[in-house]
Amino acid sequence: MDKAKREKFLKQLMGHVSGAALSGMIYVGDQVGLFKAMAGAGGLTSAEVATKAGLQERYVREWLSAMAAAGIVEYDAGSERFTFPEEHAALLADDNSPSFLGGLVQSTIVMLRAAPRVAESFVHGGGVPFVEYGKEHVAAIDRGNRPQYQFHLVKRWLPAMPDVVERLEAGAEAADIGCGSGYPSILMAQAFPNSRFYGFDVSEESLDRARTDAHSKGVADRVEFQRVSATELPETRKFAFISSFDAIHDMVDPRGALRGIRRALADDGVYMMVEPRSGDTLSENLNGQGALMYSMSTLHCMTVSLAHGGEGIGTAIGQNKVQELADQAGFSRVRRLPIEHLAQAFYELRP
Ligand SMILES: C[S@@+](CC[C@H](N)C(=O)[O-])C[C@H]1O[C@@H](n2cnc3c(N)ncnc32)[C@H](O)[C@@H]1O
Numbered sequence: 001m002d003k004a005k006r007e008k009f010l011k012q013l014m015g016h017v018s019g020a021a022l023s024g025m026i027y028v029g030d031q032v033g034l035f036k037a038m039a040g041a042g043g044l045t046s047a048e049v050a051t052k053a054g055l056q057e058r059y060v061r062e063w064l065s066a067m068a069a070a071g072i073v074e075y076d077a078g079s080e081r082f083t084f085p086e087e088h089a090a091l092l093a094d095d096n097s098p099s100f101l102g103g104l105v106q107s108t109i110v111m112l113r114a115a116p117r118v119a120e121s122f123v124h125g126g127g128v129p130f131v132e133y134g135k136e137h138v139a140a141i142d143r144g145n146r147p148q149y150q151f152h153l154v155k156r157w158l159p160a161m162p163d164v165v166e167r168l169e170a171g172a173e174a175a176d177i178g179c180g181s182g183y184p185s186i187l188m189a190q191a192f193p194n195s196r197f198y199g200f201d202v203s204e205e206s207l208d209r210a211r212t213d214a215h216s217k218g219v220a221d222r223v224e225f226q227r228v229s230a231t232e233l234p235e236t237r238k239f240a241f242i243s244s245f246d247a248i249h250d251m252v253d254p255r256g257a258l259r260g261i262r263r264a265l266a267d268d269g270v271y272m273m274v275e276p277r278s279g280d281t282l283s284e285n286l287n288g289q290g291a292l293m294y295s296m297s298t299l300h301c302m303t304v305s306l307a308h309g310g311e312g313i314g315t316a317i318g319q320n321k322v323q324e325l326a327d328q329a330g331f332s333r334v335r336r337l338p339i340e341h342l343a344q345a346f347y348e349l350r351p
Contacts, residue, residue, distance in 0.1 A: 023109060025063060025067070026105045027106060028063065030105065034049065034053050035084065035092045035093040035102070036093050037049060038073065039084055039093035040086065042083060044082055044083075045079075045081055049064060095146075096147060098150075103143030106143060107141060107144050107296075110133055110137045111133070111300045112299065114132075115299060118299055118303055121303060126306060127302070127304060128303045133304075135205055138181065138206050139181075142209065145245065149184050150183070153184055154187055160337040161272065161348055163270070164272070167240050168191075169192055169194065170194060173197075173239050173240060174198070175200060175239045175243075176242075177242060177243070177257070178230060178245070178246075180210070180245075185210070186210075186219055189214070189222045190219060196223075197222060198225075199223065200227075200233065201227065202228075202229050207226070207227055229257075230260050233260040238264065241272070242270075242271045242272070243271070243274070244271075245274045246274060248273060248275060249276065252305050252311070253310060253311065255329065258328070261329070269350075270348060270349075270350055272346065272348055273322065274345070275317045276316065277341060278318045279318050280321070282316075294314075326349050333348075
């Protein structure tokens with residue numbers, strides 16, 4: 001046995017275990033408001049943090065120790081004070097920052113809760129249905145994605161398709177498939193007051209959130225959220241623009257979904273498909289991002305599809321797979337849009 005190799009792997013494995021435990025601690029800190037309490041407050045003792053957050057000092061002290069050991073907060077041994085640097089606060093204390101990762105951490109914890117059920121599925125088949133991940137899952141997906149949409153959808157992503165922007169400005173009908181909590185449709189309705197938007201999803205929990213949000217933002221007269229599967233989109237209505245964000249790879253029947261989208265798209269329409277940024281082969285994904293994708297796929301994306309006897313396409317959906325789905329659905333042009341993003345890839349599909 002190569003001892004050095006074993007030692008190296010031991011360190012690597014301990015790093016993974018520590019990361020998992022820390023994710024739990026970050027989740028707790030986020031849930032009880034510790035990051036928000038510390039943001040911009042300078043150096044604080046554990047007692048001051050506890051008072052500021054209205055929490056039990058002993059718990060807070062242990063949590064701070066873990067955060068300091070992991071380099072998430074800074075510790076000054078002389079004054080026994082903890083500081084949460086503003087560069088870190090943007091990622092964990094500010095839900096409205098474009099780099100906020102609190103939603104991703106929350107999603108990860110929600111997915112980990114399903115691990116025992118997923119393990120059973122390895123043995124007996126099937127999977128864990130989306131609805132069984134519960135309300136918090138829907139909220140966490142929304143929370144994780146919302147800042148991206150808020151900062152980039154209208155300003156950076158749509159302008160990659162100038163004819164789409166022109167048509168939405170003039171007035172058109174558009175649909176978002178697998179709309180979840182509906183924020184992209186709401187943002188587009190705010191940006192393009194001459195257009196009408198439809199959000200389709202199969203999750204009642206998500207649709208309820210979407211409708212409430214559209215009302216509160218004053219756009220409910222031009223945004224409609226309906227419980228319709230991508231495979232059963234209305235054939236009578238032809239949309240000038242269709243989008244889907246992080247949704248197709250989760251579906252029971254992704255090929256049927258793309259066929260449904262093709263049928264519902266006007267012949268001169270555009271479909272923007274946003275899916276995880278992935279290589280086409282396992283060899284291309286042998287890195288940290290690949291580890292996250294395949295893990296999330298197993299703990300959620302693939303299993304929610306397999307739960308209903310679906311294809312279980314998985315999170316690592318590369319450009320070749322997108323091309324294959326597009327070809328099968330009858331799209332004749334597929335273009336990878338020149339949008340830089342760490343985790344997502346953007347495709348423009350035309351009939
Ligand atoms: C990961 S979530 C993404 C939600 C939203 N697009 C976002 O970016 O926040 C995937 C969504 O696809 C929806 N979905 C799954 N199968 C569907 C289908 N056949 N038709 C429509 N929506 C579906 C799920 O209910 C879920 O809301």
